[in-house]
Every structure is written in C-alpha cells, then in structure tokens.
Amino acid sequence: VQLVESGGDLVQPGGSLRLSCAASGFTFSNYAMNWVRQAPGKRLEWVSLIGRGGDTYYADSVKGRFTSTRDNAKSTLYLQINSLRPEDTATYYCVKSLGDNFFIDYWGQGTQVTVSS
Numbered sequence: 001v002q003l004v005e006s007g008g009d010l011v012q013p014g015g016s017l018r019l020s021c022a023a024s025g026f027t028f029s030n031y032a033m034n035w036v037r038q039a040p041g042k043r044l045e046w047v048s049l050i051g052r053g054g055d056t057y058y059a060d061s062v063k064g065r066f067t068s069t070r071d072n073a074k075s076t077l078y079l080q081i082n083s084l085r086p087e088d089t090a091t092y093y094c095v096k097s098l099g100d101n102f103f104i105d106y107w108g109q110g111t112q113v114t115v116s117s
Contacts, residue, residue, distance in 0.1 A: 001025040001106040003094045008111030015084050015115070021077040021094030021108055028075035032097035034104055035068060035079050037090035037113075047092070048079065052100045062088075084115045 007019040021033070035047040048068040049057045056068050067080040077094055094108040 001096060003096060003106060003108030005092065005094045005108045005111035008092065008113045010114045010116065011084055012117050013085060013115055016080070016082045017084065017113060019079040019081065019092055019094075019111055019113070021079075023075045023077065023094075023096070026096070028070075029072035030100075032100045032102070033068075033070060033077045034095040034097060034102075035066075035077075036093045036095050036104075036107075037088075038093070038110075039087070039090040042090075045090075049097070049102060050077070081113070084113075086115045088113060089115045 002024045004022045007017060009017060011017055032049055032051045034049045036044055037047050038044045047059050047062055050068040050070050065083045069078045091110040091112050093110045095104045096106040098105050
C-alpha cells in the first residue's frame, strides 16, 4: 500500500487549496478513505472520511469549508479546503480505512498546509 499526498502550500487566510492523495497497492474503490491532520504541538485530529459509495463525514471544525471527494478510476482522494484559517495550519495525512468504516490502517507521509498572512 502506498499513499502519496500533494498540494500543500503556504496560503493566506481566506484562501483555498486542493490536496490530493494518490493511492496504489490496493483496490482503492473497496475502501473508505480519511484525511487526518496534526497541527504543530497538537494531537492528531481526524478531519474527514469518504466511504466507498461517496458518502462523506466531517469533523465539526471543518464542516462547511472542507470537501472530500474521490476518483476511483484514478485511485485518487482529494480534499478541497476553502476559507482557510490560521488554525488549519497542519500536516495533512491521507489514511486508508480497514474497510468501509472508520477503522484505519495505512498512512501517507503527509503534506504541509500553512495558513499565514
């Protein structure tokens, strides 16, 4: 299993980014996928899950601003982040679920998002 995130950047508050996660080594369409983030000096925070069928779930802290989508043909997971806030600064990880559920197993290496003026 390999998960490779990209798209992190330095952006101003109020800006937008789209993160991508290229997956390989497993049948992507069979598994739910997650985004998890970790801000400097803080605990890991689960951000979102997208199920096999495209159903989505979000942490309250990002609901309405973050949108997770998936392209099963490309084995790629996306996270559209709008209205970025300084508190969104974190390393964002793409994380595979064990099945179509919230239990997780494989992690990517992460991509850094920094929100600052």
